[in-house]
Amino acid sequence: MxxxxxxxxxxxxxxxxxxxxxxxxxxxxxMVAMIxxxxxxxKWGWLWKEWLTSVDHKRIGIMYIICSIMMLFxxxxxxxxxxxxxxxxxxxxxxADHYNQIFTTHGVIMILFMAMPLMFGLFNIVVxxxxxxRDVAYPFLNSLSFWMFFWGAMLFNVSFVIGGSPDAGWLxxxxxxxxxxxPGVGQNFxxxxxxISGIGSLATGINFIVTILKMRxxxxxxxxxxxxxxxxxxxxxxxxxxxxxxxxxxxLLFLDRFLGAHFFTLDGGGNPMMYINLIWMWGHPxxxxxxxxxxxxxxxxxxxxxxxxxxxYKSMVFAMLIISLLSFFTWAHHFFTMGSGANVNAxxxxxxxxxxxxxxxxxxxxxxxxxxxxxxxxxxxMWTVAFIPCFVIGGMTGVLLSVAPADFQxxxxxxxxxxxxxxxxxxxxxxxxAGLYYWWPKMFGFKLNEHLGKWAFWLWNIxxxxxxxxxxxxxxxxxxxxxxxxxxxxxxxxxxxxxxxxGFLMGVGxxxxxxxxxxxxxxxxxxxxxDPWEGRTLEWSIPSxxxxxxxxxxxxxxxxxxxxxEKEKRAASGKxxxxxxxxxxxxxxxxxxxxxxSTFWFFAGFGFVWGWMWLTxxxxxxxxxxxxxxxxxxxxxxxxPADEVKRTEAALKGAKL
Amino acid sequence: MAHAAAHSGEHAHDHDHEHDHESLKTFGFWIFLIxxxxxxxxxxxxxxxxxxxxxxxPTPEELFKMPGIIAETFILLTSSFTSGLAVLGMNKGNLxxxxxxxAVTVVLGASFVGLELSEFITMVNHEGATISTSAFLxxxxxxxxxxxxxxxxxxxxxIGLIFQLRRRGITAVTKRKVAVISLYWHFLDVVWIFVFTIxxxxxxx
Ligand code: HEM
Ligand SMILES: [Cu+2]
Numbered sequence: 001m002x003x004x005x006x007x008x009x010x011x012x013x014x015x016x017x018x019x020x021x022x023x024x025x026x027x028x029x030x031m032v033a034m035i036x037x038x039x040x041x042x043k044w045g046w047l048w049k050e051w052l053t054s055v056d057h058k059r060i061g062i063m064y065i066i067c068s069i070m071m072l073f074x075x076x077x078x079x080x081x082x083x084x085x086x087x088x089x090x091x092x093x094x095x096a097d098h099y100n101q102i103f104t105t106h107g108v109i110m111i112l113f114m115a116m117p118l119m120f121g122l123f124n125i126v127v128x129x130x131x132x133x134r135d136v137a138y139p140f141l142n143s144l145s146f147w148m149f150f151w152g153a154m155l156f157n158v159s160f161v162i163g164g165s166p167d168a169g170w171l172x173x174x175x176x177x178x179x180x181x182x183p184g185v186g187q188n189f190x191x192x193x194x195x196i197s198g199i200g201s202l203a204t205g206i207n208f209i210v211t212i213l214k215m216r217x218x219x220x221x222x223x224x225x226x227x228x229x230x231x232x233x234x235x236x237x238x239x240x241x242x243x244x245x246x247x248x249x250x251x252l253l254f255l256d257r258f259l260g261a262h263f264f265t266l267d268g269g270g271n272p273m274m275y276i277n278l279i280w281m282w283g284h285p286x287x288x289x290x291x292x293x294x295x296x297x298x299x300x301x302x303x304x305x306x307x308x309x310x311x312x313y314k315s316m317v318f319a320m321l322i323i324s325l326l327s328f329f330t331w332a333h334h335f336f337t338m339g340s341g342a343n344v345n346a347x348x349x350x351x352x353x354x355x356x357x358x359x360x361x362x363x364x365x366x367x368x369x370x371x372x373x374x375x376x377x378x379x380x381x382m383w384t385v386a387f388i389p390c391f392v393i394g395g396m397t398g399v400l401l402s403v404a405p406a407d408f409q410x411x412x413x414x415x416x417x418x419x420x421x422x423x424x425x426x427x428x429x430x431x432x433x434a435g436l437y438y439w440w441p442k443m444f445g446f447k448l449n450e451h452l453g454k455w456a457f458w459l460w461n462i463x464x465x466x467x468x469x470x471x472x473x474x475x476x477x478x479x480x481x482x483x484x485x486x487x488x489x490x491x492x493x494x495x496x497x498x499x500x501x502x503g504f505l506m507g508v509g510x511x512x513x514x515x516x517x518x519x520x521x522x523x524x525x526x527x528x529x530x531d532p533w534e535g536r537t538l539e540w541s542i543p544s545x546x547x548x549x550x551x552x553x554x555x556x557x558x559x560x561x562x563x564x565x566e567k568e569k570r571a572a573s574g575k576x577x578x579x580x581x582x583x584x585x586x587x588x589x590x591x592x593x594x595x596x597x598s599t600f601w602f603f604a605g606f607g608f609v610w611g612w613m614w615l616t617x618x619x620x621x622x623x624x625x626x627x628x629x630x631x632x633x634x635x636x637x638x639x640x641p642a643d644e645v646k647r648t649e650a651a652l653k654g655a656k657l
Numbered sequence: 658m659a660h661a662a663a664h665s666g667e668h669a670h671d672h673d674h675e676h677d678h679e680s681l682k683t684f685g686f687w688i689f690l691i692x693x694x695x696x697x698x699x700x701x702x703x704x705x706x707x708x709x710x711x712x713x714x715p716t717p718e719e720l721f722k723m724p725g726i727i728a729e730t731f732i733l734l735t736s737s738f739t740s741g742l743a744v745l746g747m748n749k750g751n752l753x754x755x756x757x758x759x760a761v762t763v764v765l766g767a768s769f770v771g772l773e774l775s776e777f778i779t780m781v782n783h784e785g786a787t788i789s790t791s792a793f794l795x796x797x798x799x800x801x802x803x804x805x806x807x808x809x810x811x812x813x814x815x816i817g818l819i820f821q822l823r824r825r826g827i828t829a830v831t832k833r834k835v836a837v838i839s840l841y842w843h844f845l846d847v848v849w850i851f852v853f854t855i856x857x858x859x860x861x862x
Contacts, residue, residue, distance in 0.1 A: 206692065240688060244699065245699050263799075267712075268790075269711065271707060271792065274703060
């Protein structure tokens with residue numbers, strides 16, 4: 001009996017590696033610390049009532065952002081471990097299989113559990129405020145999306161200490177990801193972690209499309225919408241078309257592994273190429289899903305800090321919609337070398353290059369907006385300005401990669417690694433950082449310290465070029481991606497060392513950002529009037545942080561930069577806002593169901609991972625019961641009475657003076 | 658938030674507002690259906706790519722027994738019709754008719770699922786055709802099974818709705834719920850027509 005338990009425990013927990021042991025100890029300690037703090041300060045009730053069951057889009061947004069920053073830390077540690085391993089030739093810091101696990105988890109975490117939630121966090125915080133709405137279209141579903149993401153991410157992350165991490169790359173190509181090549185549970189964690197959070201992403205896509213189409217303030221025609229909202233809209237269109245494909249792909253891979261199906265196996269008539277096509281039909285749009293909202297952020301910031309209307313509004317909208325369409329016709333550029341033939345390659349090469357046109361148009365629009373503007377170099381603006389050259393270089397190396405014959409040379413080399421990090425870090429990460437700095441006062445009611453922010457900015461930016469520029473040359477020298485070690489005589493040592501130094505500079509940049517947040521919490525620079533940057537769009541017309549109902553009175557809009565127009569009008573007439581008649585406000589009630597359903601999903605996924613049907617089946621029944629319970633509950637909203645709105649507003653105004 | 662609980666139900670819901678909310682939900686359901694179209698589209702694409710890879714196992718011609726399939730089709734189409742009748746009843750404000758036709762729809766849907774299951778069981782038991790026999794069968798069981806799963810979920814949902822209707826009668830909320838499920842039901846019907854043509858008809862031709 002005891003032997004059996006020991007045997008089970010040694011398969012269940014990952015043991016032996018000092019890194020993993022360290023992680024286990026620190027996970028254990030931080031859990032104990034958390035439980036202690038929450039109990040000691042009697043915060044369990046508060047946590048449950050104010051956060052875990054909240055359906056308020058602003059709180060959900062904040063929870064997304066907190067998780068995403070934690071994931072940035074985890075993915076960043078993975079990255080630095082890899083860079084340490086590669087710093088010297090013949091290094092023995094990490095073993096080959098460990099290296100495989102690390103690049104796999106790094107890629108998945110950065111894209112799905114760092115970039116996506118950071119993006120959803122900003123969607124949640126900003127979109128309803130920008131369009132003058134009181135909430136998203138489906139607040140309950142919104143909370144469900146968050147918790148599905150959260151538990152999916154947790155499921156993926158526990159693989160590190162329980163059962164073992166996946167190691168077949170961030171897209172898990174078969175046959176590597178099939179049972180024949182990956183018999184352990186790592187791939188199952190991959191499948192279910194992503195599947196569960198993916199359902200949440202899909203729901204968010206639907207939610208925001210409806211929110212943007214149906215919840216805009218009176219007078220806000222589509223062509224008067226702020227640019228960030230447009231970018232969210234484009235991104236959500238891509239989500240609803242791309243994510244169902246991911247759902248299917250992962251389900252099929254799971255059937256292969258679990259029921260011995262033959263979709264992608266090498267025997268039984270399966271076709272691994274089918275997987276590669278399917279996963280990239282999701283994967284390529286996915287990279288645009290995360291980058292397009294960054295374009296929206298830049299547009300907002302450029303126009304605010306240049307004190308000018310965005311140049312070429314219509315062309316910007318058009319460019320974004322075109323990108324979201326074209327992104328579905330380029331997937332095969334990820335496997336030019338896999339023998340689809342010249343005509344197919346030519347088609348995908350051309351469609352890929354076409355994307356450069358709308359993207360270029362956007363870059364010019366930003367430059368023209370800055371031209372002759374009164375530019376203020378605040379941190380959000382600095383990230384935006386730094387993004388432009390970075391993205392231009394990344395875009396150009398991307399066009400080089402899209403030349404099919406050339407790709408036979410660069411394919412799977414460090415040239416590619418440098419390219420995609422340039423667009424993912426320079427475009428996505430920098431963009432979301434800019435957004436975070438920009439909207440931070442709106443979220444929390446205080447500004448982040450600009451001085452520390454500038455340090456973080458320079459460390460990240462210098463570190464970025466030091467890290468990734470050498471990799472273009474390493475790629476041209478023949479260093480392939482996913483290599484875990486190399487010999488002295490390859491001559492790759494010096495450039496790799498430089499690259500590692502750059503990686504660590506970015507790590508220090510991250511530390512500065514954490515310090516910046518801690519410092520700014522301690523020495524609050526309160527945002528007194530809700531409009532710290534002299535903003536142009538509606539979110540700046542209400543106090544920071546916004547009251548639960550956002551707008552005491554729904555605004556009437558006539559221009560794209562609605563708040564700016566309003567301010568101009570007030571300045572011209574010398575009058576302040578018109579007197580307000582308050583009305584009761586209709587709001588959704590909190591609900592515990594999203595949290596509970598998603599926890600059940602976590603257990604169902606965990607059961608699937610280990611093939612424990614005794615766990616999966618009851619958990620899925622739990623999901624079903626929760627859904628029925630929701631369907632049967634009719635008491636889901638309430639009204640905030642007018643005088644309470646009046647009191648809240650008065651208090652907020654009082655605090656401002 | 659702190660005041661969330663305190664003021665529940667203090668205000669009578671004004672009806673305009675209610676109506677807005679319900680039409681919002683129907684609209685979102687249309688968008689959900691788009692995502693479901695993509696989901697089935699991916700499964701169809703997989704089936705089309707893999708349907709000839711029988712790996713020495715049974716072929717579609719050997720496997721598909723058309724009379725049973727045609728009966729299934731007939732039953733599902735009829736159930737779509739009866740769900741339409743339910744909506745007609747609702748629009749007339751006739752609760753009895755609404756619930757009655759929904760119940761008929763449930764019975765028809767359940768017999769569809771039953772027939773499909775027995776078809777699957779025969780395949781597995783008599784022909785040794787399982788999901789792991791060949792790529793063709795993996796794709797077949799997954800595509801048709803996913804449709805069947807959708808129908809089953811619809812059944813549970815419809816039964817739940819019947820209970821709600823009995824308790825609450827026809828209100829703005831239940832009206833929307835009926836409209837949404839009948840939309841879903843028609844959608845599954847359309848998907849089935851594709852399954853019937855692409856999988857079964859083209860399989861035996
Ligand atoms: C912050 C600094 C970062 C550093 C130093 C870094 C470093 C690395 C390294 C060394 C690899 C492995 C290359 C190989 O051996 O194949 C890698 C792969 C990857 N990185 Fe990063 N990375 C960083 C940030 C990011 C970000 C922000 C993203 C996405 C938003 C990202 C996405 C990926 C992906 C998708 C892979 C490929 C994984 C695979 O091969 O399956 N990285 N990164
Ligand atoms: Cu691509």
